[in-house]
Amino acid sequence: MAYKDLREYLETLKKHEKLKVIDKEVDKDWEISAVGRVAFQSINQKDRPALMFTNVKGYNTPVVFGILGGSREIYSLALGTTEDKIQEKWAEAQQRPIEPNIVQTGPVKENILKGDEIDVFKFPVPTWTREHDPAPYLTSPFIFTKDPETGEQNVGTYRVQLKEKNKLGVWVNFVQHARKHVEMYDERNEPTPVAIVLGTDPTIGLCSVARTVYGLDEVAVAGGLRGEAVDLVKCETVDLHVPATAEIVIEGYFRPNELEIEGPFGEYPGYMGPKAMSYVMDVTCITHRNDPIYQAFLSQMPPSESSMIRSIGREAAIYKTLVKDLRLPVKDVHLLEAGGAAAYLAISMKKEHEGQVRQVMLGAWSVDPTLAKFCVVVDEDIDIRDQFMLNWALSWRVQPHKDIFIVEDMPAVRLDPSQAADEVTQLDKSRRTSSKMGIDATKKHQFPAIAMPPEEDLKKVRSNWGSYWNTENLVKTHL
């Protein structure tokens, strides 16, 4: 089933009791971020709802976040599937994208603001890391650009600093597709047309943050996910097409061959990301629906919406390569959220012969070589999503002098603060490489029996728990 727009999706979240509506008045410059942080720190992933603030001091516009990656269940609702079918759904949509449909107009054109009416501060854009971020930031922009030669559009999420009422700063990492487009326009010394879309049917947001091949239109993949084409309308002042039911669209141009300081910004590893020399966007028009809803991502310190989204997408990509393409006996792949779903990868496998553990590690690193500064491989009896058991395996199945190896000069996560002392050099070319550590935590010889009562004894006790404890609720067991 396809969601028509953000509003219809929010209704679905409500129905599933996955949207916490907060009516208390909140301040957008400290309180929204703090409430989100406390919620993500205190509510475990399974029970975590998305958040909607209906009463933002000084604004009529509500703020929502956590609606794409509040939890695995929320992510699967966004895809219109169940948790066990997430990977299949992505694979199908990429194989069978549905081209968007151009329509004449849509709700996004209900309000068209030009000239003096343009003011990006008109929306309740939160400040996320008070005392460190220099300004409010759009954290969930779906940024539309196009290849000037083929006309093919791209959509990506790149952080946006609100600088002046008609001026924005946009940081696009060197591997991203929008950067290719900007470089082509820069080459011609022409401004790059840009449309920043905020608040859509959830498939567009999920495609905006997913890495697809260059030239594959994210909106067509979104169509594949929805099973129905996305309706697009032409922008007012740039030659781009955006979703007709979007809440807000900010149109404009990146200045040709001009960069300006943007940041620092609280980033997904949980530290402040450095200032960067970023694109400068002059806003030429804002269109929005009546009573728009402002959508954001909660990022910064993990666990966050950002680390949840990254872990689901990246785990699926690594799993596919190891299991489907390389046919390795891998059981599960998990990027720990503590590592921002980037630094720390755990893999469980049914090892068939010596040497296969390293093959698995090298396979995983080659899917995305920036990931897995630490790559730990364990036997299939270990649940890698249970950190207690992962640490148990590390503790007793590893001899450091022979089970650990280091590979130097691999591509780096450039926001990793352990790489350089000061922020001036953080984004420098010298920081494009990093070392990786592989830890083979599988058993290399016959191990003694695990010192636990036989499973049949435990089963008996579990099924009869009420007779010992006066409650049916069992404490979590690790084995």
Ligand SMILES: Cc1cc2nc3c(=O)[nH]c(=O)nc-3n(C[C@H](O)[C@H](O)[C@H](O)COP(=O)(O)O)c2cc1C
């Ligand atoms: C919450 C969030 C924030 C992100 N911020 C940035 C950013 O500021 N700059 C950037 O280059 N990528 C950022 N990304 C990653 C890109 O969105 C992602 O790599 C995407 O695939 C880019 O689209 P593209 O491959 O079409 O360029 C962010 C991702 C998420 C989930």
Ligand SMILES: [Mn+2]
């Ligand atoms: Mn792309």
